[in-house]
Amino acid sequence: xxxxxxxxxxxxxxxxxxxxxxxxxxxxxxxxxxxxxxxxxxxxxxxxxxxxxxxxxxxxxxxxxxxxxxxxxxxxxxxxxxxxxxxxxxxxxxxxxxxxxxxxxxxxxxxxxx
Numbered sequence: 758x759x760x761x762x763x764x765x766x767x768x769x770x771x772x773x774x775x776x777x778x779x780x781x782x783x784x785x786x787x788x789x790x791x792x793x794x795x796x797x798x799x800x801x802x803x804x805x806x807x808x809x810x811x812x813x814x815x816x817x818x819x820x821x822x823x824x825x826x827x828x829x830x831x832x833x834x835x836x837x838x839x840x841x842x843x844x845x846x847x848x849x850x851x852x853x854x855x856x857x858x859x860x861x862x863x864x865x866x867x868x869x870x871x
Contacts, residue, residue: 786815795850802828840855
C-alpha cells in the first residue's frame with residue numbers, strides 16, 4: 758500500500774521574510790504504523806530545520822521549526838520523506854532506496870518575501 762497522505766504537515770506552506778526568521782509547523786502520522794522520516798531541503802544555505810529525521814508513531818504529532826537566514830528569495834521546498842520503520846536508526850532507512858509497504862513524501866513550499 759502506497760500511502761501518500763501518511764504524514765500531514767500544518768501549515769503546509771512556510772512564509773518567512775527574505776531577511777530571515779522562523780516558522781513553526783506540526784507533523785502528524787495519519788498512517789496505521791510507525792514511520793521513519795527524513796527532512797530534505799532544496800536550499801540548505803538559507804534554510805534549516807531543528808530535526809532532520811526520526812521516528813513518528815501512529816497518531817503522534819511532532820512540532821518542528823524551520824529557520825531561514827537572510828538571502829535572496831527564490832522558490833524553495835522541503836520534502837518530508839517517510840517509510841515503514843523497520844530498524845533502530847531512522848536515517849538508515851534513507852540510504853539507498855526507502856523500502857516497505859508505506860513509502861512517500863510530503864512537500865512544504867518555502868516562500869521568502871522581500
